[in-house]
Amino acid sequence: MTEKKENKSKRISKEDLKSVLGGTILASEKVTKQLPFVFFVAFMFIGLITNRYWTEKTIRKINRRDSRAGISFRNHRFVICHGFNHLA
DSSP states (O other): OOHHHHHHHOOOOOHHHHHHHHGGGGHHHHHHHHHHHHHHHHHHHHHHHHHHHHHHHHHHHHHOOOOOOOOEEEEEEEETTTOOOOOO
16 A cells, blocks of 8 residues: 555656646746756856856967967976977
């Protein structure tokens, strides 16, 4: 008897499905209390993506500038590429 009750509790009922698809679950008090946290997490993800994009853009600019100046970055040391490659 207890197994049947556990199986029923694990299943998604039609009412739960209707509340999710219909949007009434978003109006519940539990969800509305969590909205500030959800917005905070979304803001943090947007900041993370923006920071990653800005960093990659800056690295590309530095690499472009260094390639024009004849400088390459190898083994965490700057080496001038005009005949001094044997030092790297």
